[in-house]
Amino acid sequence: MNFRKKNYAIAILIIGVLVTSIWSFYPSASSDMRNASALADFNVVTSSVGEGDYSSYLKSHSTEERPDATIRIEGEDFSGTTGDGFEISDRLQGLDGKAVRTPESGSISWDVPIKQSGLYNVRIHYLPIEGKSSAIERQFSINQQIPFKGAEIIIFNRVWGNRFEEVERDDRDNDLRPRQVEKPTWQITAITDRNGYYDEPYSFYFESGQQSISLTALREPMAIDYIELYQNSELLKYEDLKQRYEGAGIKPVDNQYIEIQAEDAIYKSSPTLYPLTDRSSPTVIPYHVSKIRINTIGGMNWKLPGQWMEWEFEVLEDGLYQIALKQKQDQLRGVYATRSLMIDGEVPFQEMKRLRFDYHLDWQMNVLGGAEPFLFHLTKGTHRIRMMVSLGDIAPLIQTIESSVLQLNELYRKILMITSNTPDSFRDYQLEKRIPEMIGTFKKQAEIIKSVADYLEQSTGERSDKVAVLHTMVSQLEEMVNNPETVPNRLKAYKVNVGGLGTWILTVREQPLSLDSLIISSPGSKLPKAEATLLQDVNHELGAYLASYTEDYDSIGDTEGEQERKITVWITTGRDQAQVLKSLVDDSFTLESNISVDLRLVPGNILLPATLAGEGPDVAMQIGEDVPVNYAMRDAAADLTKFGDFNDIASRFHDSGLVPYKYDKGVFALPEQQSFPMLFYRKDILEELGLTPPKTWQDIYNMISVLQKHNMEFYLPIEATNASLVPNATYAMLLYQNKGEFYKDSDTKSALDSEISMDVFKKWTQFYTNYKFPLLADFPNRFRTGEMPIGIVDYTTYNMLTVMAPEIKGLWDFTVVPGTEKEDGTINHEVASHTTAVMMLENADDKDAAWAFMKWWTSKETQIAYGREMEGLMGEAARYPTANVEALKELPWPVKDYKNLESQWEWVRGIPQVPGGYFTGRHLDNAFRKVVNANENAREALNDYVLYINDEIEIKRKEFNLPQ
DSSP states (O other), X not given: OOBOOBOOOOSSSOOOOOOBOOBOOOXXXXXXOSOHHHHHHHHHTOOOOOTTSHHHHHHHTTTOOOOSOOEEEETTOOSEEESSOOEEEESGGGOXXXXXXXXXXXXXXXXXXXXXXXXEEEEEXXXXXXXXXXXXXXXXXXXXXXXXXXXXXXXXXXXXXESSSSOOBOTTSOBOOOOEEEOOOOEEEEOOOTTSSOSSOOEEEEOSEEEEEEEEEEESOEEEEEEEEEOOOOOOOHHHHHHHHHHHTOOBOSSOEEEEEGGGOSEESSTTOOOEEOOSOTTSSSOOSSSOOEEEEEETTSOSTTOEEEEEEEEOSOEEEEEEEEEEOOSOTTSEEEEEEEETTBOOSGGGGOEEEEOOSSOEEEETTTTSOOOEEEOSXXXXXXXXXXXXXXXXXXXXXXXXXXHHHHHHHHHHHHHOSSOOTTOOOOHHHHSTTHHHHHHHHHHHHHHHHHHHHHHHSSOOHHHHHHHHHHHHHHHHHHOGGGTGGGHHHHHHHHHHHHHHHHHHHOOOEEEEEEEEEOTTOOOOOSSOOHHHHHHHHHHHHHHHHHOOTTOOOOOSOOOSEEEEEEEOSOHHHHHHHHHHIIIIIXXXXXXXXXXXXXXXXXXXXXXXXXXXOSEEEEEETTHHHHHHHTTOBOOGGGSTTHHHHHTTSOHHHHGGGEETTEEOOEEEEEEOEEEEEEHHHHHHTTOOOOSBHHHHHHHHHHHHHTTOOEEOOOOSSTTOOSOOHHHHHHXXXXXXXXXXXXXXXXXXXXXXXXXXXXHHHHHHHTSOOOSSOOHHHHHHHTSSOEEEEETTHHHHHHHHOGGGTTSEEEEOOOXXXXXXXXXEOOEEOEEEEEEEBTTOSOHHHHHHHHHHHTSHHHHXXXXXXXXXXXXXXXXXXXXXXXXXXXXXXXXXXXXXHHHHHTTEEOOXXXXXXXXXXXHHHHHHHHHHHHOOOHHHHHHHHHHHHHHHHHHHHHHTTOOO
């Protein structure tokens, strides 16, 4: 029995130490299953994911042979291409021979002579070519047909590593996070499942004779040396391999000990796999009680299937070695993390395909194999260990729940078509008769979901929050089976619980694991303890307590020496963003300009009082679009047009991005980010309903009746509160498409009293009065369930859906918003944008230095570097909506999606900021509420509030002595 000591030692100095003990579950590589019968029972009730999936494909070819042959196709021997940019290169990146370079769009095909029909695996020898720093995506087809779902997107990873071998420190003695840079190298990768549901390479069926294979580019360029059709060899079990060792006379080594610090991984599959700081234990190496030390790797960054890290080490003697990991898995309670391990590119034996790491709060020293360690044959020389995230035994569970979510959501939409989302509680809808399959589906899914929960409980030995969600869903389904008449009244809870299953998929699919070190040693070697002693814990807690009074944890240190010129820059977002910016400043701006930047992370509301007190910065970043003009009216913002090269810098942006910062013939800020609405739609649901994405507002009117007939809704953006200062996006869209304006008479009066504005306002409110559009809705979640299969939202919603709704990946798309048809038959798709800005304060001591920083920050190169760093740091959800036109092209958007973005951006217009203009958005919303909630006449309501808007504009113009 193992016990864990947990010490509590914080009060004024130390009041006491409390030692508690809990049972420890140590991960063991040899534990393939805690309960094999549970998995066997589970597989009986596993539902198929759907027609056309890989499982169905394999089943349909289950009787086919696997020919023992390898067929190699040279990359340069392609039979045809579609699109431009395909080139043959000789001796590319050290390659001994020729390769074909394929661009980020288009397709390429090869003829393949197949002597014997059967199932083959496919692997590709490729080189990532410099692109936009994201993974390479290709579609694989045989004879111009995609063989199954899953082959439509194949992932080829880039290779990343630390920029410098040594970790740098700032002037406060804190380690700086190593910047990740691409390290292109030739790789051999088998075509596998990108979701990690199958840990063996895909098998493809080929008929005998001349066949054709094609790769269609979806994202990023790559070079291809050759493609091979082959048979993946079956791995031996450890016991069989052990007997081979004995037969060959290979023996364990003596007195060998190699310790690798995990943060020194030489290669990684993603830039998010950067080294981390851990202060949870004094046993982590290197350690400092208060200073930042880069000492671990992995954690929540190393969690997605297919992500891998690789370490290099030198062996001095041939023989058998054991491998130990100092690791911590403190995120997945009630589930377990899984890794596969490779040495020199090969999995040594079966058990290394699925290394299991159970939940534990503390660091653990885990010898692979447990009490009887696995022994690995290593020859003298250099070797590499690679560990990759694998779903392992969790994969079929996730597949099953994913299938259940799709089926339960489909049933939810069928029920919704009958009851609407506000069913009459006194009405019997007789759903069991009108939807004959309803009871059977509920019953079947309850059994399936219960089997998943039971398996997790039996295999982990505990009941946790991970299974509570499943049991809640099972209970509700069983109640609805027994009492079908209560289904309408349970519909809201049902939707919430199905949404909970979707979240469960996201949570369990993530397999985080932290590593401190890897130890390759002689069997039985004495290993360092992972847990701290009582004395170490006391010193750690006391030191941390004292440091909380002496350390400045909010400051961002410098790495350069003192420069003659210096500016102060304030940033209001998070520390991660500030650290990335500071790294870019030190690496690029300060080095090139010899201007030092004092970067400070401050609250968003501090700029005004600090400026009034004369303590403001030289440059303020990431500020709202209403701020620069308000400061300009008070002579607190610098006019950027006075710099000779302003026009050149302004050409980096669409004019729409600069509009909010224009005032009195000057421009008082540069846009950093610019976002705008786009039309999102569910391809699968619109197809079911016989609808196509609308191109005009008339198409929307035609679509509404079909959607509402099926109790579905169209979404238009609306602010939840009238405190918003930004005019509503839908109203602005309609106004601009009808050639309306927000202000007139040189921006001295509101133009909302014009006939165009009144007509547009009436149309806008009618969506909510006549067509009963919802005033408040969680679009991303309703989009997931299918209640709102279409809507107009900010394009950054793309990032959220990509990350948070994997179950509908490939089932949705986005495009330009519906437009207004003009007299000549063309369609106007104009929309208004929202921006954030970087602004120079008028009291800046060195305006030229401040301007140099603003030019550097908004440049294409810096915006690309910042965008890629943020996405590397935080994943796709953090994709940066830069206002720089050229920079957006270079961010890692799939080609098709970027073209959609580019098409809409051409139609974007900015909303001008004027003195007193903050009343426009606020009172436009007030007028809207009066019409929708109080049933007032639209024209009268808007007219009343236009008076307030004009009064405020007049007051502000008088206050600042501006022409009336």
